[in-house]
Amino acid sequence: MVLLAVAVAGISLSAPLIAATAAPALAIAFWRNAMAIGVLTPFVLLRRGLRAEVFGMSRRTLLLSAAAGVLLAVHFGVWLPSLHMTSVASSTALVTTTPIWAALLLRLRGHRPPAATWTGMAVAFVGVLLLTGVDLSVSPRALAGDALALAGGMAAAGYVVLGAEVRRTASTTAYTYVCYAVTAVLLGAAALIQGAGMSGYSGETWLKLAVLTVTAQLLGHTLINRVVKGLGPSVTSTAILLETPGAALIAALWLGQTPPVIAYPALAVILVGLALVIRADRRGGGAEDGPVRAAEPAA
Secondary structure: OHHHHHHHHHHHOHHHHHHHOOOOHHHHHHHHHHHHHHHHHHHHHHOHHHHHHHHOOOHHHHHHHHHHHHHHHHHHHHHHHHOOOOOHHHHHHHHOOHHHHHHHHHHHOOOOOOHHHHHHHHHHHHHHHHHHOOOOOOOHHHHHHHHHHHHHHHHHHHHHHHHHHHOOOOOHHHHHHHHHHHHHHHHHHHHHHHOOOOOOOOHHHHHHHHHHHHHHHHHHHHHHHHHHHHHHHHHHHHHHHHHHHHHHHHHHHHHOOOOOOOHHHHHHHHHHHHHHHHHHHHHOOOHHHHHHHOOOOOO
């Protein structure tokens, strides 16, 4: 739970940092993954056991890790542009619908979350809606941004569920190394095709990209990949809802995007929903996540 709290704090910095970074969205998405690979590569090459694991992955594990990388690329590719089309709060609220889609995916796989889990997720999402009022503007640009953010939440759900499955047999570092590598390649190709500027940034922009990599990518996504094995997709993805108030608060203090008065009671509602999901998970012994829980944490 402590690692999950650190991860949520890390990803909460993501949206405000991206909105404040003077670089194309796809380029930002590429560099945060490419830089993460740069940090992980020495560990993979110098640690014999880890190197053997990465290069000795079974075909199934490799394919699932690559598929998670594809979904992560889709998540970044559609969500980051939305931050420049609608508000940080609205975009983050919609992208954090992840637990709803994750629960539906698990249901399609035959798992049966207890009623309290669904109730908790519903309560938490109501809190998100209260916080942002979800952008119902008639502005075509804002609506398009909302749609992209929602698609990003759907892609993230698949990424979390696949990650939990891979983590049954693979360490966090091995899994994230393959996943981030696939994501970086796809986003880099997309950025080049789009003609997005990949370099020539100011020192301040490079610094923001580095901070984004350390906080949102390495401390955020990587720790999420670690804890999902022990906590399961339902609890992990529901906790991601806390990114919304976190990002809204940072955006208010840094970017001047003041959250509505409802922000504080809405945060309380989100916390209540999260508590209900965790309680249901503990009472059910993790049954709602079925076989995907039979793994171990990563980094």
